[in-house]
Amino acid sequence: MNTTTSVPSKGLKATALGYPRIGPNRELKRALEAHWSGRLDAAGLQEAAASVRSGMLDDLALLDTVPTGTFSLYDHVLDTVVAVDALAPRHRRETELASYFAAARGDDAAVPLEMTKWFDTNYHYLVPEIGPETAFAAKPAKTVTEFVEAKERGLDARPVLLGPVSFLLLAKPSEDAPADFSPFDRLDDLVPVYVELLAALRHHGAGRIQLDEPALCADRTEAELAAVAAVYRRLGAEILVAGGYGPFGESLPVLLEAGVEGIALDLVRGRSDLEALEALDVSRETFFLAGVVDGRNIWRADLEKGAADLARLQRISDRVGVSSSSSLLHVPVDLDAEQELPEALFERLSFARQKLREIKAIADPEGSREARPEAPADWRDASVRERLAALDADADRRVPYPERQAAQAERVPLPPLPTTTIGSFPQTAELRNARAAHRRGLMIDADYKARMKAEVAAVIAEQEKLGLDVLVHGEPERNDMVQYFAEQLTGFATTAAGWVQSYGSRCVRPPILYADVTRQAPMTVEWTSYAQSLTEKPVKGMLTGPVTILAWSFVRDDQPLADTADQVALALRDEVADLEAAGTAIIQVDEPALRELLPVRAASRAAYRDWATRSFRIATSGVRPETSIHTHLCYSEFGEVIDAIAALDADVTSIEASRSKMEVLADLDRANYRSAVGPGVWDIHSPRVPAAEDMAEALRLAVDALGPERVWANPDCGLKTRRYEEVRPSLEGLVAAARAVREQLAKSA
Ligand code: MET
Ligand SMILES: [Zn+2]
Numbered sequence: 001m002n003t004t005t006s007v008p009s010k011g012l013k014a015t016a017l018g019y020p021r022i023g024p025n026r027e028l029k030r031a032l033e034a035h036w037s038g039r040l041d042a043a044g045l046q047e048a049a050a051s052v053r054s055g056m057l058d059d060l061a062l063l064d065t066v067p068t069g070t071f072s073l074y075d076h077v078l079d080t081v082v083a084v085d086a087l088a089p090r091h092r093r094e095t096e097l098a099s100y101f102a103a104a105r106g107d108d109a110a111v112p113l114e115m116t117k118w119f120d121t122n123y124h125y126l127v128p129e130i131g132p133e134t135a136f137a138a139k140p141a142k143t144v145t146e147f148v149e150a151k152e153r154g155l156d157a158r159p160v161l162l163g164p165v166s167f168l169l170l171a172k173p174s175e176d177a178p179a180d181f182s183p184f185d186r187l188d189d190l191v192p193v194y195v196e197l198l199a200a201l202r203h204h205g206a207g208r209i210q211l212d213e214p215a216l217c218a219d220r221t222e223a224e225l226a227a228v229a230a231v232y233r234r235l236g237a238e239i240l241v242a243g244g245y246g247p248f249g250e251s252l253p254v255l256l257e258a259g260v261e262g263i264a265l266d267l268v269r270g271r272s273d274l275e276a277l278e279a280l281d282v283s284r285e286t287f288f289l290a291g292v293v294d295g296r297n298i299w300r301a302d303l304e305k306g307a308a309d310l311a312r313l314q315r316i317s318d319r320v321g322v323s324s325s326s327s328l329l330h331v332p333v334d335l336d337a338e339q340e341l342p343e344a345l346f347e348r349l350s351f352a353r354q355k356l357r358e359i360k361a362i363a364d365p366e367g368s369r370e371a372r373p374e375a376p377a378d379w380r381d382a383s384v385r386e387r388l389a390a391l392d393a394d395a396d397r398r399v400p401y402p403e404r405q406a407a408q409a410e411r412v413p414l415p416p417l418p419t420t421t422i423g424s425f426p427q428t429a430e431l432r433n434a435r436a437a438h439r440r441g442l443m444i445d446a447d448y449k450a451r452m453k454a455e456v457a458a459v460i461a462e463q464e465k466l467g468l469d470v471l472v473h474g475e476p477e478r479n480d481m482v483q484y485f486a487e488q489l490t491g492f493a494t495t496a497a498g499w500v501q502s503y504g505s506r507c508v509r510p511p512i513l514y515a516d517v518t519r520q521a522p523m524t525v526e527w528t529s530y531a532q533s534l535t536e537k538p539v540k541g542m543l544t545g546p547v548t549i550l551a552w553s554f555v556r557d558d559q560p561l562a563d564t565a566d567q568v569a570l571a572l573r574d575e576v577a578d579l580e581a582a583g584t585a586i587i588q589v590d591e592p593a594l595r596e597l598l599p600v601r602a603a604s605r606a607a608y609r610d611w612a613t614r615s616f617r618i619a620t621s622g623v624r625p626e627t628s629i630h631t632h633l634c635y636s637e638f639g640e641v642i643d644a645i646a647a648l649d650a651d652v653t654s655i656e657a658s659r660s661k662m663e664v665l666a667d668l669d670r671a672n673y674r675s676a677v678g679p680g681v682w683d684i685h686s687p688r689v690p691a692a693e694d695m696a697e698a699l700r701l702a703v704d705a706l707g708p709e710r711v712w713a714n715p716d717c718g719l720k721t722r723r724y725e726e727v728r729p730s731l732e733g734l735v736a737a738a739r740a741v742r743e744q745l746a747k748s749a
Pocket of ligand 2: 422592632633634635716717718
């Protein structure tokens, strides 16, 4: 192992709040998957993990102070569950590693922890289950090991842990907890365990310790804030509280009063904290990290602006350092892997390694103070801007739903409870191989297309045989529901190796939306039309909505998201028009990420709901009343976006509902949603084949809530991750369930 010593800089201390932990070439992913499939034993996995950590330190050694403990075998919230010994009994196995993966992924004996999105990012964390009986105990092994590893290399190391307040606020009550119990009730029991964890670290020589409290960047109640003050008074000196993902706002004075030594500010999304601090009476001894380099996006920092914000902070305090705005977990490791990108774009990008240098430069009084250069003129497309400006005031409006419904029923007569699927059919190994061969140039376009068309034909035949009412082409030609469109629209680039962890071993490669967006040619019409030519049944067109395209890309930050969304919407509007012109009667525009981009702070939510729903409606409102617009949402609790779902004004909304026991239907009703709903009656994220009777029961609940004319029968998401062995019997059951409920309805009529 090579030893690195950090060079103390003349200026301010440079650091980062956290670092990508999957390895520059996804080494950890490969090791994990080898371990899970039995090809790599526990020792081999630990060795691979140590090597990834060592690589992280190689990079971080550039900084004056290095965060440690931000490595994770799967998820940092699960690591915290382990650190406070709060694993549920059902996940305890013979070894710690086996317990860890039982909680992360489940096994024959137990379902895993639930997974949900980390603030407004596309990273998913595992939700701790905490009950009144959960016994906490300090298990400092991981945090101590990783701290010592860095220290032994001569680095000035700063241990990082998820703080107790956020840990409990991110948790959910365990199954057996009483109805009025909240995990946060356990704060007083948890804090002593943190005291022990901190003591163990101090015992090994730790000075300042970073406690991540991103939950303090969301709206908090008075009672929660009072508890925060008490906790941080108790945890004592040499604590740096980090947020990230927005301003601390009203948490700022609370933390300051509690006497925390330092606060790491997100000066990208939480710049208003600067003003807040200027208005407060802050001790000049308070330590601040100026998070001026964006941990969430991949654009080069504006060093001039960063330095200016830093100077403002220095007028408040004598003890200021420079950092990233959040952990760098959300960006890929190294831009140098992207030699194929257009030069003007490459020059404007910065991945994790490059960001470390930016942080260094801002911390160095003699470092670069370059402003960010203007984007090249040809990244702007006057035509799309003019078209958007010229859109009619009612370009995002259709005639009222009852009128549409009548016209659509006449155009495409359907039985009650029409059966359909969400779009994708299984992506078999054979399909993936064909795609890989095509990408590598080993399969010519014509052969590839023929192969995909054969798949479409097979998928149509399957559905006819199953007796589904509204068919799909199965999406075999799509590598990914966002990338597929990004590759065809101008203004997007895709990276060669820009991998970002989504959860566990799963990584995504978000496209980069860098310039004005236009559609060059129809993107999906050929596939849908081909599928339609094979059947008398209606085939749904299938598009990804503007919000989801933005959510799963790295998006330009030189104009409001709303403006970028409108450009994408306009391109989709043209696609929708072309599908309609080709005779497609039903067009589905998926918005699974509608909840994801919802701002963390309530005050910013109304504006988000406005632009998000408007962009969807711009994409979908150009059609005639008799053309039916469907949308699809999944992956979330919909409570906060129910109004937005209603405002999409789709004719049919298919929505994940089985886990919430159809409760979302009553919520939709309260939000004045009046069109049809396809509540997912088959949880496709589970390999289990659902019983037809359970699906029928779910459909009956839906009929009770909405009336028979407003219910569709469908799974809760696409089938691309499932195998045909599960899909066939499940869809047979779905069709049977719909028929059974129809018969009952006919009898009782
Ligand atoms: C994550 S939502 C997926 C929707 C898409 N149409 C599919 O079926 O795969
Ligand atoms: Zn879905």
